[in-house]
Amino acid sequence: MLITCPYCGPRDVSEFTYQGDGNRTRPDPDSTDLGAWNRYVYDRVNIAGEHNEIWQHSGGCRMHIAITRSTTTHKISSVRAMRDAGPGAGQ
Ligand SMILES: [Zn+2]
Structure with a gap:
């Protein structure tokens, strides 16, 4: 599988390290809602289809990137730098 790093190219x-599910929303750091933190840390959705993921180009420029990838075909439909991914992406 090839991943096109926004800085380095394909x-x-x-060369990349999977950093996690890009769909999770992190609770407020000051929150004491243990249920919300428990869901953030442990709950995962195992979908068959388009999935938002966070990867790091650990063997290259070390940039964190947000990827939309099909879990059934591994086709990547979107790659963008985390700093450009917008609010809430990969929290
Ligand atoms: Zn890179």
Whole structure:
């Protein structure tokens, strides 16, 4: 699988590290709602289809990138730098 890093261009997936689900919304850091923190840390959705993910180009420029990838075909439909992904992306 190739991932196109916004800075380096197309690179083999072995240069990247999966950093997690890009769909989660992090609770307010001051929140004491243990249920919200528990859901943030442990709840995962295992979908078949388009999935938002966070990867890091750990073997290259070390940029964190937001990817939309099909979990059934591995086709990547969107790649953008986390700093450009907008509010709420990858929290
Ligand atoms: Zn890179």
